[in-house]
Amino acid sequence: MASYDEDNNRLTIKLVYYGPAMSGKTTNLMRLHDILTTDLKGEIMMMETTNDRTLFFDLLPLGFMTSSGLLVKFKVYTVPGQVVHDSTRKAVLSRADGVIFVADSQQSQSINNGQSFENLEANAGRVGIDFDKLPLVIQYNKRDLPNILSEDEVLERWQQAPWPVTFSNALNGSGVIETLQALLKQVYDELDIEFKFSEQHDLTQTAFIKQLIGDAIIH
């Protein structure tokens, strides 16, 4: 649930990278930080344990100002993937406006992916998110590794699902922006209903995406 701050004319949108442990959520965030040239780009805040496992969350603040003077602020989070941190995952997921589910493409990780996705659906329910309306993109990461599910296999698995599926190698950045872009389309459509971007702020879907992604936008 995006929150609008009238005093500061500021809309804060929360995006969350969800997925099993070690699937590359933090790497996605780091690549966004490297690649994006958004007007307002904060420092990436990482809270990890000594062995680089996310403890609470990672956070990348991004933002832009519309011509109407509205500050659109994005807070992009990752959840800790380890099973034990479920309460933290729930807290981070709370009031999310969009979720990127980062799956591990390796064949051996199918069960973990499945369990994590079930966990996402369950936690969404617990924090009061209508899962059917939640903007969501499925990203199959680590495409550079051997012994991975083929794209056909992945697409076949998600054939019945309503969400877009993307493929990425977050280490070198490929597919990272495509995934975000796919999510932003849905987020825009969902938020436009409440905040009337096009009517009141002269902000089209394309402009919305371009403002955030900038030159990296994929046509």
Added chain:
Amino acid sequence: MPIEHASSFDHEFTLEELLTGVNSKKLIQALSSTLNSTVRILNIKNECLFSTELQTYDEAKPVNKTPIIGDLEPIGFLEAQSSIELLQSTAQIVQLILYSNSRYLMASDIHLKTQKDDYEELQRRHTALELSETKYKNLSKSLDLRVKQQVKTIEIAQTKLYESEKLASVGRLAAGVAHEINNPIGFIRSNLSSAKSYVESLSKLDEAFKAGASITYLQQVWKEESLEFMQEDLSDILTESIDGVDRIASIVKDLKSFSRINDADEENADINEIIRQTYNVTEPQFREQLDVTLDLGTLPHIFCHPAELGQAFLNILLNAIDATHDKGKVRIKTFVQEAQICIEIRDTGCGISETNLPNIFDPFFTTKDVGQGIGLGLTVCLNIINAHKGNLTVISKPEKGTLITILLPISHQKD
């Protein structure tokens, strides 16, 4: 949800919040000496949060102000009389402090939030557990009660069955005894009919006599009515009838001891006599099929329940009869051995298989056909012998026979 929003870890931090825990006095001092000026820290609404103690600016110099950036946008201002470049780089140092503090605040907020959630979850589960515990406690209470009720019901039913087993073996005697009594009754009835016809013959002679008939006529009637034979026969049938009545009396006497099955009285009694009575009442049942011999030694009287012991002997004898067919043999021997009365009941019957032997005293264990016994016979026996502080052992070989030995202490005797 504005309240939740304000308290959640990812809300927008104000400058005031981000400065909590920072030693403002030292910060201002440090800033003041870095900037070599009076310093003020203002929030986004331009309200002064902290400043150098003497809030005096040198009127000759311009006062510069630079924004302090939060994660993306200004959250306050740093104001001092120094070059804008120095002011901006100093603001960056302040931002680093704030960034570090925001990391801490967010971490602690999310930590508290998850702790609270986990605690609430625990409490929810605890409540649920308590509920189910109460449920099970109640269930176990009522279960306990119901089990007790059922046990009571079963005990009552068992007692009834136990009693009925006692009566059943006696009942089994009834048929044989009825036959035994019916026999003498039959010939006594027939004898009495004969006697009645003899009375008619006598009355004819009596009429002739009263009419003053001649001696020749009287002799003729005497012959016609075979009064000579009648005289002999009447004597015979009366003797026979008296024997028959005596037999009935004897059977009734033996049976009486069994009609006292539930008699609680103890008395000094002769075990041999009890065995004889048992033998007598069962004799009609095995007369055709069995050769039962009694080999009864001299025994002292002992203080006991004669009726109970009779029941025990009866059950064992009935088992022996059931186990033995075609001219089998049963031998009952009594003798005294080491201050105990020893009763051996040996049969040449079918014996008891090894698998059944351990179970023969178990209530309701039976190898007999349905309706032939409910499996309490030997249980009743064992209980009776135990009540007499005695001992009952069974040795059996399939197809060879069974030996039951009962030992009863003589010390049980009373005057």
